[in-house]
Structure formats: C-alpha cells, structure tokens
Amino acid sequence: MPATPPKQNMTDEQQAQMLQAIKTGLRWAAGEIAFDEVQWTLAKPRYGPIKRGIERVYRYEPAEATLEFAFNGNQSDDSHHPPKYFQLRVNGDLTTHITKENFESYLGLHRLVYGELIDGVRKEQGHFFSPGLGDFLGNRNRVGLSYRLPLAADSLFDVYVDISFEGRNDPPDYASLETADNMRSVTITRTYLTPAELDERRMADRQK
Structure with a gap:
C-alpha cells in the first residue's frame, strides 16, 4: 500500500x-445578508x-474546504427561501491550527450552558x-x-453553531480534546421556534 502523505x-x-x-455563512443564517x-x-x-428533499443546496469546493449553503423550502418567512444550514x-x-479562542470572539458566539x-x-x-x-462519527x-x-429576544428563530475538532482520545477527562485546535467541520443551523414556544414567549411578555 502507498504511504499516506x-x-x-x-x-x-x-x-x-x-x-x-x-x-x-453565519451572517447568512442569521438573516443579516442575502445569498x-x-x-x-x-x-x-x-x-x-x-435539490435534496425540500432544500436547495449550493456548494463551493475551494482548496481548503467544502462549503454548503442549504435553503429551507418548507419554511415561510419574509424571504422566499430562508436559510436552513451552512x-x-x-x-x-x-x-487547521485554529483554536476556539480564535473564532469565538471573531464570530461573536456564546457557549451553550445547559438550563440557561x-x-x-x-x-x-x-x-x-x-x-x-x-463515537458517533467513528x-x-x-x-x-x-x-x-x-439574537434579539423577539427573534423567530435560533442560530446554532456546532464545530468538530480532532485531538487525542484521552478519557476520562478528555483534557487534550478541550484544547484541540485542528478544526474539521462547522455546521450553522437556523431553527425556527415552534408555535408553542412562540405562545409561551407571548404569555411571558404579557405577564411582565
């Protein structure tokens, strides 16, 4: 077998x-810019x-990475085809050698806190x-x-950013993974609030 380069x-x-x-991609998913x-x-x-089901997907393949912009054809808002994911x-x-500190401030992201x-x-x-x-990715x-x-407190959608890194598997504390800097993928998703969530927000606003 040939050696892996x-x-x-x-x-x-x-x-x-x-x-x-x-x-x-983040600005597009947040509705700050059009396609x-x-x-x-x-x-x-x-x-x-x-065409991939209800989505239209546009793909770029530069030398560094593959980029996909997917549109949600099943969601109606002010635009004809709103973003689904990037x-x-x-x-x-x-x-890559890009640490989380490099992009967190640059992109203005907030780390998830369960229950917040x-x-x-x-x-x-x-x-x-x-x-x-x-385990999921093999x-x-x-x-x-x-x-x-x-986003604004009255936004009709959330924007989530999931980033995968490659490090070294070292349980139980996974210390090396917490400082891994080899970014492998980024997925940015626009998720619309459900009618029940919108009703819950409106009720909370009326009670203020």
Whole structure:
C-alpha cells in the first residue's frame, strides 16, 4: 500500500479565508445578508443548485474546504427561501491550527450552558462540550463544541453553531480534546421556534 502523505498546515492566508467563509455563512443564517451578498463575497457556486428533499443546496469546493449553503423550502418567512444550514468541511490533507479562542470572539458566539434562559423564557437544552461525538462519527479523537449566536429576544428563530475538532482520545477527562485546535467541520443551523414556544414567549411578555 502507498504511504499516506503527511498533512500540511494551513497557511495564515488559508486560515483567514476559512474564517471569512464561516462568518459569511453565519451572517447568512442569521438573516443579516442575502445569498446575493454571499455570492459577491465568495463568488458564484461551482456546483448547484442541487435539490435534496425540500432544500436547495449550493456548494463551493475551494482548496481548503467544502462549503454548503442549504435553503429551507418548507419554511415561510419574509424571504422566499430562508436559510436552513451552512456547513464547512475541511479537506482531509490540511491541519487547521485554529483554536476556539480564535473564532469565538471573531464570530461573536456564546457557549451553550445547559438550563440557561435563551430569551428570558426558554431554557437551553444543549451542552457546550461533547467528547462523545467521536463515537458517533467513528473517530474517538473527535470532539464537538456547540454555540448559539445571540439574537434579539423577539427573534423567530435560533442560530446554532456546532464545530468538530480532532485531538487525542484521552478519557476520562478528555483534557487534550478541550484544547484541540485542528478544526474539521462547522455546521450553522437556523431553527425556527415552534408555535408553542412562540405562545409561551407571548404569555411571558404579557405577564411582565
């Protein structure tokens, strides 16, 4: 069998381009920019549109990573096809060397805290640190970090950011995974509140 080629470290320029792509996906998912501005920033997609159930998916495949912008055709709001998710997957022959501190402040993300109030009413159900992600992905050296983008208290949707890193599997405390800097994927999802959640918020507002 041929030897596996060694991984290359991302250059500073590649890191900056990847962080810009993530920020563009985040702003799109949050409704700050339309897809026209995404194309102005990243150029027109090389592949797409691709129909996948109710979604339209536009894909970019630059040298560093694969980017996907998926539209939710089953959700109605002010736009014709609102965002569903953005995903970035780093190419396997590159090591990113991007720590969580690098992107948390740059992207303005809030680490999930289980039980924390999101909009003064709903309680957060997710956790920030998920070392068990490796079992799901078939790679025990993977860890997931989960964030929420702070939005207005009356927002009709939440925006969550899930990032996977590769480190070294070292239970029971997974210390090396907590400081892993080899980012492998980023998924940004727009999730609409249910009618029951909207009713709960309205009732809480009337009781203030």
